[in-house]
Structures are given as C-alpha cells and as structure tokens.
Amino acid sequence: QVQLQQSGPEVVRPGVSVKISCKGSGYTFTDYAMHWVKQSHAKSLEWIGIISYNGNTNYNQKFKGKATMTVDKSSSTAYMELARLTSEDSAIYYCARGRAGKDYFGYWGQGTTLTVSS
C-alpha cells in the first residue's frame, strides 16, 4: 500500500535550519511528484511547493528563501529544508503525493511537527 513516512518531530532554536524527510513506498516514486504543506494555528493550511522526481520545483512565492525542496530518487525520499527558523515556522509540515501537472493530493504523510523555541 502507498505510504509516505515522514521524519520525526523537531525542536530547534531560532536561527538554525532543519531538514524534514518524506519517504515514499508502495508505488513507483518516479511516477509522481511531492507537495509540501504547512499547517499552523495562525494560517491554517498553506501550500509550500511541489518537487518532481527529477528535482524540478515550483515554490509558493511566500516560501521562497525559506524552504528548499530536494529529492533523492534512489531512496524514494523527498526533503524540505527550512532556513533561519523563527517562531512563525512552528507548525506541522506534511508531504503529499500528486502527479506533476494539475493533480490532487492522493496520499498524505503523517506530518512532522516543528517547534522553534529558545
């Protein structure tokens, strides 16, 4: 069965970076792209961007400079690095599978909780 397994919760200090992972299994990784979504109390759900299996990306302008998406197709894993963290980055981050092009999110990861606190 299709699974998107995300890395565990992170508690970090302001100013540092963190890298979250999302490993796909149960499907052909190169047939799909991966979206990243932020869920916070303040802003509810926000689309961060999409990365295809070959590394092509499209970012929400709001997250350019904050988020960097990468992919390792050899391990069927997508990554998102968040830089220069502040308390506003504290949220749950989800990966979600979709095809490149206009496609819905068929499957979601379980979410990674990020807490930025001094």
Next chain:
Amino acid sequence: DIKMTQSPSSMYASLGERITITCKASQDIYSYLSWFQQKPGKSPKTLIYRANRLVDGVPSRFSGSGSGQDYSLTISSLDYEDMGIYYCLHYDEFPYTFGGGTKLEIK
C-alpha cells in the same frame, strides 16, 4: 493568488442530517477543486477531487458538485465518524490555496 472562501466556518448537525459546505474561488478554477477531511491529531484525508469525483474507499454519502467559481461538498446522511474539519483546495494554478476550513460537530 486565488482566494478560496469557505463557509460556514463551523456547524453543528444531527446524525442522519444532510449537510452542505461551500467554497467560492476568487476566479474560475475549472473544477480543479478537491475536498479533505481532517480529524484531530491526524493528517488530512482526500475525499473528492476534480470537484465531483469520489476517491476510492470514501463512503458514497459524500458528494461534490460545482463549476466555475462555486463548489460544494454534501454529506447526504451524517454519520458520527464524519466529525472533523473539512477543507477545500484548488489546484488550477500555482500557488495552490486552501479554504479556511469548516469544523463539523455533531449535535
């Protein structure tokens, strides 16, 4: 960016009741609209895509409709397990944007 206005923001309904949630896009999104359900502490679950297509395994009491800017999600006969928060999402163009959510509670 396309703005998705979802209503109501919360609602109470009785078991067996028919309920409808709406989403209005700030421009035509050509039916590139999906609906999600999210329960406390869980990741979202996609119910409907392309405005009216049911994801495999989703109960048939869920249905979607709409076109252009206006879309709706209907639950024909509310079940206890339907409690949660429902969101719409357009995927017509980048950036994708979500509705603000509808919290559905059982009376």
